[in-house]
Amino acid sequence: MTMGIYAVGDTAQSVLSGVPVNTKKSRSGAKHRTGAPVRAGSLEANTFEETFFQVPSKGEPDRMLATARYALDAGRKLLREYKAGLRSLTASERLLTTLTASAVRIYEELTKLARLCAGKVYPSYDHLVEATGLGRSTVRRALAVLEVIGFIIRQRRFKRVEADGPGPRFKQTSNVYRILTPKSVHRYTPRWMRSAPPPADDDWRRSDEAEQVSAMVASLSCKEFAKMSVGGVLGGVLAQLGAAMDNKENRERQASARAKVALSCAS
Incomplete structure:
Protein backbone atom coordinates (compact mmCIF):
# COMPACT_ATOMS: atom_id res chain seq x y z
CA MET A 1 0.00 0.00 0.00
CA ARG A 194 10.45 -9.06 3.17
CA SER A 195 8.78 -9.97 -0.10
CA ALA A 196 10.11 -13.17 -1.60
CA PRO A 197 12.24 -12.60 -4.72
CA PRO A 198 10.65 -13.74 -8.00
CA PRO A 199 11.78 -17.18 -9.22
CA ALA A 200 14.55 -17.29 -11.80
CA ASP A 201 12.27 -18.69 -14.50
CA ASP A 202 9.96 -15.70 -14.01
CA ASP A 203 12.90 -13.34 -14.67
CA TRP A 204 13.74 -15.27 -17.84
CA ARG A 205 10.12 -15.14 -18.97
CA ARG A 206 9.94 -11.38 -18.43
CA SER A 207 13.25 -10.89 -20.25
CA ASP A 208 12.03 -13.01 -23.19
CA GLU A 209 8.76 -11.05 -23.36
CA ALA A 210 10.67 -7.73 -23.32
CA GLU A 211 12.87 -8.91 -26.21
CA GLN A 212 9.82 -9.99 -28.21
CA VAL A 213 8.08 -6.65 -27.63
CA SER A 214 11.25 -4.77 -28.65
CA ALA A 215 11.54 -6.82 -31.82
CA MET A 216 7.85 -6.25 -32.63
CA VAL A 217 8.15 -2.48 -32.10
CA ALA A 218 11.31 -2.37 -34.25
CA SER A 219 9.45 -4.10 -37.10
CA LEU A 220 6.62 -1.54 -37.17
CA SER A 221 6.41 1.03 -39.93
CA CYS A 222 6.42 4.71 -38.99
CA LYS A 223 2.65 4.82 -39.57
CA GLU A 224 1.96 1.75 -37.41
CA PHE A 225 4.23 3.00 -34.62
CA ALA A 226 2.46 6.39 -34.51
CA LYS A 227 -0.97 4.72 -34.27
CA MET A 228 0.14 2.35 -31.52
CA SER A 229 2.07 4.79 -29.33
CA VAL A 230 -0.06 7.96 -29.57
CA GLY A 231 -3.59 7.36 -30.83
CA GLY A 232 -6.39 9.92 -31.05
CA VAL A 233 -6.33 12.96 -33.34
CA LEU A 234 -2.62 13.55 -32.81
CA GLY A 235 -1.94 9.88 -33.53
CA GLY A 236 -3.84 10.20 -36.82
CA VAL A 237 -1.77 13.22 -37.86
CA LEU A 238 1.46 11.46 -36.93
CA ALA A 239 0.29 8.32 -38.74
CA GLN A 240 -0.15 10.35 -41.93
CA LEU A 241 3.32 11.79 -41.52
CA GLY A 242 4.65 8.30 -40.84
CA ALA A 243 2.96 6.95 -43.98
CA ALA A 244 4.66 9.67 -46.03
CA MET A 245 8.02 8.72 -44.52
CA ASP A 246 7.35 5.03 -45.22
CA ASN A 247 6.54 5.82 -48.88
CA LYS A 248 9.71 7.85 -49.20
CA GLU A 249 11.81 5.04 -47.75
CA ASN A 250 10.15 2.50 -50.08
CA ARG A 251 10.85 4.68 -53.13
CA GLU A 252 14.48 5.09 -52.07
CA ARG A 253 14.88 1.34 -51.58
CA GLN A 254 13.31 0.60 -54.98
CA ALA A 255 15.54 3.17 -56.67
CA SER A 256 18.58 1.68 -54.97
CA ALA A 257 17.57 -1.83 -56.06
CA ARG A 258 17.07 -0.70 -59.69
CA ALA A 259 20.47 0.99 -59.65
CA LYS A 260 22.15 -2.21 -58.44
CA VAL A 261 20.39 -4.25 -61.16
CA ALA A 262 21.49 -1.74 -63.81
CA LEU A 263 25.11 -1.90 -62.60
CA SER A 264 25.13 -5.68 -62.62
CA CYS A 265 23.72 -5.76 -66.16
CA ALA A 266 26.26 -3.23 -67.38
CA SER A 267 29.13 -5.24 -65.94
Whole structure:
Protein backbone atom coordinates (compact mmCIF):
# COMPACT_ATOMS: atom_id res chain seq x y z
CA MET A 1 0.00 0.00 0.00
CA THR A 2 1.09 3.52 -0.48
CA MET A 3 -0.47 6.18 1.65
CA GLY A 4 0.60 9.48 3.37
CA ILE A 5 0.81 13.34 3.46
CA TYR A 6 1.19 15.29 0.36
CA ALA A 7 2.71 18.64 0.78
CA VAL A 8 3.77 17.06 -2.31
CA GLY A 9 5.53 19.99 -3.21
CA ASP A 10 7.82 17.72 -4.95
CA THR A 11 7.19 14.25 -3.42
CA ALA A 12 6.01 11.49 -4.25
CA GLN A 13 6.04 12.65 -6.54
CA SER A 14 5.44 10.48 -7.28
CA VAL A 15 2.75 9.71 -6.09
CA LEU A 16 2.00 9.21 -7.69
CA SER A 17 -0.86 7.95 -8.83
CA GLY A 18 -3.03 10.39 -10.66
CA VAL A 19 -3.10 12.93 -7.87
CA PRO A 20 -2.88 16.53 -9.12
CA VAL A 21 0.13 18.33 -7.68
CA ASN A 22 0.39 22.11 -7.47
CA THR A 23 3.95 23.09 -8.49
CA LYS A 24 3.29 26.81 -8.76
CA LYS A 25 5.84 28.85 -6.79
CA SER A 26 4.45 31.00 -4.02
CA ARG A 27 5.34 31.96 -0.49
CA SER A 28 3.97 29.94 2.39
CA GLY A 29 1.31 31.96 4.15
CA ALA A 30 0.67 34.20 1.16
CA LYS A 31 -2.79 35.76 0.98
CA HIS A 32 -5.33 34.28 -1.36
CA ARG A 33 -6.66 36.78 -3.92
CA THR A 34 -9.90 36.98 -1.96
CA GLY A 35 -8.03 37.97 1.19
CA ALA A 36 -8.22 34.65 3.09
CA PRO A 37 -4.88 32.98 3.94
CA VAL A 38 -4.20 29.77 1.99
CA ARG A 39 -0.84 28.06 2.34
CA ALA A 40 1.30 27.35 -0.70
CA GLY A 41 0.68 24.02 -2.42
CA SER A 42 -2.85 23.62 -1.04
CA LEU A 43 -5.56 21.87 -3.03
CA GLU A 44 -9.28 22.40 -2.56
CA ALA A 45 -10.88 19.80 -0.29
CA ASN A 46 -13.14 17.19 -1.94
CA THR A 47 -11.59 17.68 -5.38
CA PHE A 48 -8.78 15.09 -5.39
CA GLU A 49 -9.13 12.75 -2.40
CA GLU A 50 -10.63 9.84 -4.37
CA THR A 51 -7.36 9.38 -6.25
CA PHE A 52 -5.18 10.26 -3.26
CA PHE A 53 -6.47 7.82 -0.66
CA GLN A 54 -5.75 4.11 -0.98
CA VAL A 55 -7.43 1.29 0.94
CA PRO A 56 -4.83 -0.84 2.74
CA SER A 57 -4.89 -4.59 2.44
CA LYS A 58 -5.64 -6.72 5.50
CA GLY A 59 -2.83 -6.47 8.06
CA GLU A 60 -0.86 -3.97 5.99
CA PRO A 61 -0.98 -1.04 8.47
CA ASP A 62 0.38 -3.31 11.21
CA ARG A 63 3.23 -4.49 8.96
CA MET A 64 4.06 -0.90 8.04
CA LEU A 65 4.19 0.11 11.70
CA ALA A 66 6.45 -2.86 12.51
CA THR A 67 8.75 -1.78 9.67
CA ALA A 68 8.93 1.75 11.10
CA ARG A 69 9.91 0.38 14.51
CA TYR A 70 12.69 -1.74 12.99
CA ALA A 71 13.82 1.36 11.08
CA LEU A 72 13.96 3.34 14.34
CA ASP A 73 16.25 0.73 15.92
CA ALA A 74 18.39 0.61 12.78
CA GLY A 75 18.74 4.40 12.73
CA ARG A 76 19.89 4.46 16.36
CA LYS A 77 22.47 1.76 15.66
CA LEU A 78 23.75 3.60 12.59
CA LEU A 79 24.13 6.80 14.60
CA ARG A 80 26.07 5.03 17.37
CA GLU A 81 28.44 3.46 14.86
CA TYR A 82 28.94 6.78 13.08
CA LYS A 83 29.72 8.63 16.33
CA ALA A 84 32.15 5.89 17.29
CA GLY A 85 33.97 6.35 13.98
CA LEU A 86 33.16 2.81 12.86
CA ARG A 87 31.51 3.78 9.59
CA SER A 88 30.46 6.57 7.29
CA LEU A 89 26.80 7.05 6.34
CA THR A 90 25.10 7.22 2.98
CA ALA A 91 22.47 9.89 2.31
CA SER A 92 19.60 7.47 3.02
CA GLU A 93 21.30 6.28 6.21
CA ARG A 94 21.74 9.86 7.43
CA LEU A 95 18.02 10.43 6.90
CA LEU A 96 17.21 7.28 8.83
CA THR A 97 19.18 8.53 11.85
CA THR A 98 16.74 11.46 12.11
CA LEU A 99 13.82 9.10 12.81
CA THR A 100 12.64 9.54 16.41
CA ALA A 101 10.36 7.68 18.81
CA SER A 102 7.92 10.62 18.55
CA ALA A 103 7.82 10.26 14.77
CA VAL A 104 7.10 6.54 15.06
CA ARG A 105 4.33 7.30 17.59
CA ILE A 106 2.73 9.70 15.11
CA TYR A 107 3.14 7.07 12.39
CA GLU A 108 1.39 4.57 14.66
CA GLU A 109 -1.62 6.88 14.95
CA LEU A 110 -1.73 7.41 11.19
CA THR A 111 -1.57 3.66 10.48
CA LYS A 112 -4.37 3.10 13.02
CA LEU A 113 -6.55 5.65 11.24
CA ALA A 114 -5.71 4.06 7.89
CA ARG A 115 -6.89 0.70 9.21
CA LEU A 116 -10.07 2.04 10.83
CA CYS A 117 -11.06 4.47 8.06
CA ALA A 118 -10.21 2.41 4.96
CA GLY A 119 -7.21 4.55 4.09
CA LYS A 120 -8.94 7.91 4.51
CA VAL A 121 -6.46 9.66 6.79
CA TYR A 122 -6.95 13.38 7.49
CA PRO A 123 -6.46 14.06 11.23
CA SER A 124 -6.00 17.62 12.44
CA TYR A 125 -2.93 18.63 14.45
CA ASP A 126 -5.20 18.91 17.48
CA HIS A 127 -6.27 15.27 17.06
CA LEU A 128 -2.65 14.08 16.80
CA VAL A 129 -1.69 16.09 19.88
CA GLU A 130 -4.63 14.68 21.85
CA ALA A 131 -4.16 11.08 20.66
CA THR A 132 -0.39 10.89 21.25
CA GLY A 133 0.13 13.26 24.19
CA LEU A 134 2.93 14.99 22.28
CA GLY A 135 3.33 18.76 21.99
CA ARG A 136 2.19 20.56 18.89
CA SER A 137 5.73 21.50 17.86
CA THR A 138 6.84 17.88 18.37
CA VAL A 139 4.01 16.68 16.15
CA ARG A 140 5.01 19.17 13.48
CA ARG A 141 8.66 18.06 13.56
CA ALA A 142 7.68 14.38 13.57
CA LEU A 143 5.51 14.79 10.47
CA ALA A 144 8.35 16.58 8.69
CA VAL A 145 10.76 13.74 9.53
CA LEU A 146 8.30 11.08 8.34
CA GLU A 147 7.77 12.96 5.09
CA VAL A 148 11.46 13.48 4.34
CA ILE A 149 12.34 9.83 4.96
CA GLY A 150 9.39 8.71 2.83
CA PHE A 151 6.99 7.18 5.38
CA ILE A 152 4.17 9.54 4.40
CA ILE A 153 2.93 11.79 1.64
CA ARG A 154 1.12 14.88 2.87
CA GLN A 155 -1.13 17.28 0.99
CA ARG A 156 -2.38 20.58 2.36
CA ARG A 157 -6.02 21.45 1.73
CA PHE A 158 -8.29 24.49 1.84
CA LYS A 159 -12.06 24.81 1.81
CA ARG A 160 -14.61 27.44 0.87
CA VAL A 161 -16.45 29.24 3.65
CA GLU A 162 -19.35 31.65 3.74
CA ALA A 163 -18.36 35.28 4.38
CA ASP A 164 -19.77 38.78 4.07
CA GLY A 165 -19.01 40.69 0.91
CA PRO A 166 -18.70 39.61 -2.72
CA GLY A 167 -16.99 36.41 -3.87
CA PRO A 168 -16.14 33.14 -2.07
CA ARG A 169 -13.72 32.94 0.84
CA PHE A 170 -11.28 30.17 1.66
CA LYS A 171 -9.51 28.83 4.71
CA GLN A 172 -7.04 26.08 5.51
CA THR A 173 -8.43 22.72 6.65
CA SER A 174 -6.75 19.51 7.80
CA ASN A 175 -4.05 17.87 5.69
CA VAL A 176 -4.60 14.49 4.07
CA TYR A 177 -2.05 11.71 4.48
CA ARG A 178 -1.04 8.60 2.60
CA ILE A 179 1.06 6.06 4.49
CA LEU A 180 4.09 4.54 2.78
CA THR A 181 6.90 2.10 3.45
CA PRO A 182 10.15 3.49 1.99
CA LYS A 183 12.20 0.99 -0.01
CA SER A 184 15.31 2.21 1.77
CA VAL A 185 14.18 0.65 5.08
CA HIS A 186 13.26 -2.81 3.81
CA ARG A 187 16.75 -4.17 4.37
CA TYR A 188 16.51 -3.40 8.10
CA THR A 189 13.48 -5.66 8.58
CA PRO A 190 13.70 -9.39 9.38
CA ARG A 191 13.93 -11.65 6.36
CA TRP A 192 10.48 -13.11 7.04
CA MET A 193 8.93 -9.64 6.59
CA ARG A 194 10.45 -9.06 3.17
CA SER A 195 8.78 -9.97 -0.10
CA ALA A 196 10.11 -13.17 -1.60
CA PRO A 197 12.24 -12.60 -4.72
CA PRO A 198 10.65 -13.74 -8.00
CA PRO A 199 11.78 -17.18 -9.22
CA ALA A 200 14.55 -17.29 -11.80
CA ASP A 201 12.27 -18.69 -14.50
CA ASP A 202 9.96 -15.70 -14.01
CA ASP A 203 12.90 -13.34 -14.67
CA TRP A 204 13.74 -15.27 -17.84
CA ARG A 205 10.12 -15.14 -18.97
CA ARG A 206 9.94 -11.38 -18.43
CA SER A 207 13.25 -10.89 -20.25
CA ASP A 208 12.03 -13.01 -23.19
CA GLU A 209 8.76 -11.05 -23.36
CA ALA A 210 10.67 -7.73 -23.32
CA GLU A 211 12.87 -8.91 -26.21
CA GLN A 212 9.82 -9.99 -28.21
CA VAL A 213 8.08 -6.65 -27.63
CA SER A 214 11.25 -4.77 -28.65
CA ALA A 215 11.54 -6.82 -31.82
CA MET A 216 7.85 -6.25 -32.63
CA VAL A 217 8.15 -2.48 -32.10
CA ALA A 218 11.31 -2.37 -34.25
CA SER A 219 9.45 -4.10 -37.10
CA LEU A 220 6.62 -1.54 -37.17
CA SER A 221 6.41 1.03 -39.93
CA CYS A 222 6.42 4.71 -38.99
CA LYS A 223 2.65 4.82 -39.57
CA GLU A 224 1.96 1.75 -37.41
CA PHE A 225 4.23 3.00 -34.62
CA ALA A 226 2.46 6.39 -34.51
CA LYS A 227 -0.97 4.72 -34.27
CA MET A 228 0.14 2.35 -31.52
CA SER A 229 2.07 4.79 -29.33
CA VAL A 230 -0.06 7.96 -29.57
CA GLY A 231 -3.59 7.36 -30.83
CA GLY A 232 -6.39 9.92 -31.05
CA VAL A 233 -6.33 12.96 -33.34
CA LEU A 234 -2.62 13.55 -32.81
CA GLY A 235 -1.94 9.88 -33.53
CA GLY A 236 -3.84 10.20 -36.82
CA VAL A 237 -1.77 13.22 -37.86
CA LEU A 238 1.46 11.46 -36.93
CA ALA A 239 0.29 8.32 -38.74
CA GLN A 240 -0.15 10.35 -41.93
CA LEU A 241 3.32 11.79 -41.52
CA GLY A 242 4.65 8.30 -40.84
CA ALA A 243 2.96 6.95 -43.98
CA ALA A 244 4.66 9.67 -46.03
CA MET A 245 8.02 8.72 -44.52
CA ASP A 246 7.35 5.03 -45.22
CA ASN A 247 6.54 5.82 -48.88
CA LYS A 248 9.71 7.85 -49.20
CA GLU A 249 11.81 5.04 -47.75
CA ASN A 250 10.15 2.50 -50.08
CA ARG A 251 10.85 4.68 -53.13
CA GLU A 252 14.48 5.09 -52.07
CA ARG A 253 14.88 1.34 -51.58
CA GLN A 254 13.31 0.60 -54.98
CA ALA A 255 15.54 3.17 -56.67
CA SER A 256 18.58 1.68 -54.97
CA ALA A 257 17.57 -1.83 -56.06
CA ARG A 258 17.07 -0.70 -59.69
CA ALA A 259 20.47 0.99 -59.65
CA LYS A 260 22.15 -2.21 -58.44
CA VAL A 261 20.39 -4.25 -61.16
CA ALA A 262 21.49 -1.74 -63.81
CA LEU A 263 25.11 -1.90 -62.60
CA SER A 264 25.13 -5.68 -62.62
CA CYS A 265 23.72 -5.76 -66.16
CA ALA A 266 26.26 -3.23 -67.38
CA SER A 267 29.13 -5.24 -65.94
